[in-house]
Amino acid sequence: RPTRQMLHDLIIGSICVNKDFKFETVTNNKTKLSIIIIILFILSIIGIYAMKTSFSNMLGIDFSNLNKLNNTLKQNTLASIIGVNIQKKYSNNQTYTNISYTVTYPHIDLNDYNVYSYEIVKVANEIIKNDPNASNYNQINITILQSINLGIFKFNKTQYGYGTIQQWEEGFKHYNLK
Numbered sequence: 681r682p683t684r685q686m687l688h689d690l691i692i693g694s695i696c697v698n699k700d701f702k703f704e705t706v707t708n709n710k711t712k713l714s715i716i717i718i719i720l721f722i723l724s725i726i727g728i729y730a731m732k733t734s735f736s737n738m739l740g741i742d743f744s745n746l747n748k749l750n751n752t753l754k755q756n757t758l759a760s761i762i763g764v765n766i767q768k769k770y771s772n773n774q775t776y777t778n779i780s781y782t783v784t785y786p787h788i789d790l791n792d793y794n795v796y797s798y799e800i801v802k803v804a805n806e807i808i809k810n811d812p813n814a815s816n817y818n819q820i821n822i823t824i825l826q827s828i829n830l831g832i833f834k835f836n837k838t839q840y841g842y843g844t845i846q847q848w849e850e851g852f853k854h855y856n857l858k
Contacts, residue, residue, distance in 0.1 A: 745812060752810045757802045759783040762825065780821035781807060790826050790837045800824060800841035801851040808845060819844055 750761045763782035768775055783803055789795045800822050807822075808814045821842040828835045843851075851857075 745810075749807065749810050753783065753803060753806050756806050757799065759785055759799070759803050759824075776818045777816055778819040778821060779817045780823065782823045782825055784825050784827070788824065788826060790824065790839050796824055796839045797841070798855055800839065801848070801855050801857065804841065804843075804848045805852050805857045808848060814845065817845070820848060 746761070746764065753759045753761060760783060761781055762784050763780075765780040765782075767778045767780075769778070770776075781803070785799065788799060803822050803824075804820060807820060814820070819842060821840070823841075824839045826837045
């Protein structure tokens, strides 16, 4: 027996061994792995928060109003925002910011120009009135997407509208909006 450990040695935490006995160091890799996983988890949470904050600050746009804008659109136009894309372009020492909204309607005839052009102008009107960042955009693009899914067949139809705030305001006058 390489150790001569008695009850009193266990109590005080000592150990008696033969002088020829060779100790081997055993490390507990599970503890180290757990600590590394916890540190990586904490760093990823901090990174996600920092990325979200810096992305919003980098674009100079507050995305917290997007839900409110979506609810307003649903109430006033029946449209729902399903996508927002912001592009910043730098040219001639100027920054151009374009925003693209993709909206979907439950029922709209996208084959009738008068119907979808009026709906696009209505959506633009609501966005410009209710988005506090609207004045920062050089161009506002709106895409109406209609998707019909029949199980084995899916059909998508889109219509587009785009322009500066001044161009959209001309459309508001044409349709007696605002």
